[in-house]
Amino acid sequence: MREQACRKCKTLTTEKACPRDGSTELSGEWSGLIVVISPEKSQVAKTLGITQPGRYALKVS
Numbered sequence: 001m002r003e004q005a006c007r008k009c010k011t012l013t014t015e016k017a018c019p020r021d022g023s024t025e026l027s028g029e030w031s032g033l034i035v036v037i038s039p040e041k042s043q044v045a046k047t048l049g050i051t052q053p054g055r056y057a058l059k060v061s
């Protein structure tokens with residue numbers, strides 16, 4: 001099953017709700033997978049406002 005992206009924090013999940021913030025506002029329309037391992041060292045993570053390691057969508061529509 002294709003993962004869905006949380007509209008709030010862009011976390012990717014196969015669950016019915018976001019594992020990070022519990023949001024059920026998920027979207028299957030996303031693009032650009034980004035894997036963040038060390039948010040404090042990643043410029044992309046800083047740009048996107050990501051503070052926790054994980055897998056995120058770059059763009060959620």
Ligand SMILES: [Zn+2]
Binds near residue numbers: 009011018022023
């Ligand atoms: Zn979320």
